[in-house]
Amino acid sequence: MGLKTGIEWTEATWNPVTGCTKVTTGCDHCYAALLAERRLRGLYLAKAPTRNTPESRADPFAVRLWPERLRAPLAWNEPRMVFVNSMSDLFHHDVPDDFVRRVFEVMLAAGRHVFQVLTKRPSRAARFWAKHAHVLGHEAVPPHIWIGTSVENQEVTYRVRHLADVPAQVRFLSCEPLLGPLDLNLDSIHWVIAGGESGAGFRAMHPDWARLVRDQCVAARVPFFFKQWGGLTPKAGGNRLDRRVWRQYPFLPGMPLDTRRPRPASRNRRAESASFSVAG
Numbered sequence: 001m002g003l004k005t006g007i008e009w010t011e012a013t014w015n016p017v018t019g020c021t022k023v024t025t026g027c028d029h030c031y032a033a034l035l036a037e038r039r040l041r042g043l044y045l046a047k048a049p050t051r052n053t054p055e056s057r058a059d060p061f062a063v064r065l066w067p068e069r070l071r072a073p074l075a076w077n078e079p080r081m082v083f084v085n086s087m088s089d090l091f092h093h094d095v096p097d098d099f100v101r102r103v104f105e106v107m108l109a110a111g112r113h114v115f116q117v118l119t120k121r122p123s124r125a126a127r128f129w130a131k132h133a134h135v136l137g138h139e140a141v142p143p144h145i146w147i148g149t150s151v152e153n154q155e156v157t158y159r160v161r162h163l164a165d166v167p168a169q170v171r172f173l174s175c176e177p178l179l180g181p182l183d184l185n186l187d188s189i190h191w192v193i194a195g196g197e198s199g200a201g202f203r204a205m206h207p208d209w210a211r212l213v214r215d216q217c218v219a220a221r222v223p224f225f226f227k228q229w230g231g232l233t234p235k236a237g238g239n240r241l242d243r244r245v246w247r248q249y250p251f252l253p254g255m256p257l258d259t260r261r262p263r264p265a266s267r268n269r270r271a272e273s274a275s276f277s278v279a280g
């Protein structure tokens, strides 16, 4: 099993890449950057970054590759949901295509798990897949590899369009930290996570912003996961939205293959919903 995690919507983390660069306001309080600066500084600085400059070598949050971690999921026998690169962004421009391909080769070989790849750079994800799909031997990203993007406010909803260009069978959105009201096009989306920010200096989430995302998911029959209200600590505000816990998934690892059919991403609202609710 990989590193245990307190992230509610997954079961394990796998970090064959670490380090990143902040891109939009959702990154302002990035916990990966914080951990790299504090707890993991010594470990990270002992490894050469992909960009071999004095600035990068002195930066614990510069992008670093960890090939020795690549095979870890192949050794985990029990099916798991695995958050890929919780300490980085797989599609950061400093991660070479060859290494992204090796990460995909492992995910493809470990089909018993569900891999959750979350990026703020979905346009590179689309370019990567268009270029490498033939080498990887799959026209579309198979259903056990979920590709998602972060949408913290309306300004970055262009990422939803870029994500739609990735021929994945499960595409998801992480609206966390949710920093404003969102008007979402969910036609190509199979799962949505929402949550408020936590930690010192957290930016409070208005309850109506969370309701708005939930209501759009319900209307579009897209599984919805409400992670937390946020506050000084992740659990400070709890995880009930209008007295209900929302923990829905497209499907879970270990489910028989013929039940792993997420709702078709289409405009056909009568399409059978395969959302799977584990609580509430």
Ligand code: SF4
Residues within 6 Å of the ligand: 020, 021, 022, 023, 024, 026, 027, 030, 031, 032, 033, 086, 087, 088, 089, 120
């Ligand atoms: S993209 Fe993700 S990992 Fe990278 S800085 Fe932003 S929040 Fe952190």
